[in-house]
Amino acid sequence: MADAIKVLLVDDHQVVRRGLRTFLEVQDDIEVVGEAADGAEGVARAEELKPDVVLMDVKMPGMDGVDALRKLRELDNPARVLIVTSFTEQRTVIPALRAGAAGYVYKDVDPDALAGAIRSVHAGHILLQPEVAGALLSQEEANSGQGRAGSLTEREREVLGLIADGRSNREIARALVLSEKTVKTHVSNILMKLDLADRTQAALWAVRHGVTG
Numbered sequence: 001m002a003d004a005i006k007v008l009l010v011d012d013h014q015v016v017r018r019g020l021r022t023f024l025e026v027q028d029d030i031e032v033v034g035e036a037a038d039g040a041e042g043v044a045r046a047e048e049l050k051p052d053v054v055l056m057d058v059k060m061p062g063m064d065g066v067d068a069l070r071k072l073r074e075l076d077n078p079a080r081v082l083i084v085t086s087f088t089e090q091r092t093v094i095p096a097l098r099a100g101a102a103g104y105v106y107k108d109v110d111p112d113a114l115a116g117a118i119r120s121v122h123a124g125h126i127l128l129q130p131e132v133a134g135a136l137l138s139q140e141e142a143n144s145g146q147g148r149a150g151s152l153t154e155r156e157r158e159v160l161g162l163i164a165d166g167r168s169n170r171e172i173a174r175a176l177v178l179s180e181k182t183v184k185t186h187v188s189n190i191l192m193k194l195d196l197a198d199r200t201q202a203a204l205w206a207v208r209h210g211v212t213g
Helices: 014-024 039-049 065-074 090-098 111-122 130-143 146-151 154-164 169-176 180-194 199-208
Strands: 005-010 030-036 053-056 080-085 103-106
Touching (some): 005 014, 005 039, 014 111, 030 039, 030 111, 039 053, 039 065, 053 111, 065 080, 065 090, 080 090, 154 169, 154 180, 154 199, 169 180, 180 199
Parallel strands (some): 005 030
16 A cells, blocks of 8 residues: 555544544555654654644644644644534634645545545645635735735746736646646745745635635
């Protein structure tokens, strides 16, 4: 399973972790490499095991999922974090997305949909439901970086539009006939120029300002 997507499970309920593991272990392209029962342990295990994707609960004792996300970003851990939550309120989900989550699913998600979500965030996509995207746009509007739009080059605007379409770096490279390394450089420049934290905010900025691929 050298090419399998390595997944770390972080949830304070053992029965939830067991259920997720049982399903995911039958997927040919997904490998569960470890588990953690709270955010602090999750950060430590992510640093140790280097997973591709972390399935992260939000509400946990001690360090919760949002604080764990922030810590992973501080450590420059490259794992993509998919929030798995039983809470549907935007006030629960939005802080996690702002902290750097690649998206979220609910704990009652269809198993096949969960596997699809893992594959999607691993490929670089962002999973946002329309109502949450709208709320995030409203929150970001005051600090959207609109005045910095003119600093983007034409190529950077093309890359930004494809980010808004949910394309991964590999897909952007293929579409624009560029190397993935060059695309990563463009993405970094876009985030810096627009004063944005991550691809999620970049995608929302692009939608808000009509930049499309």
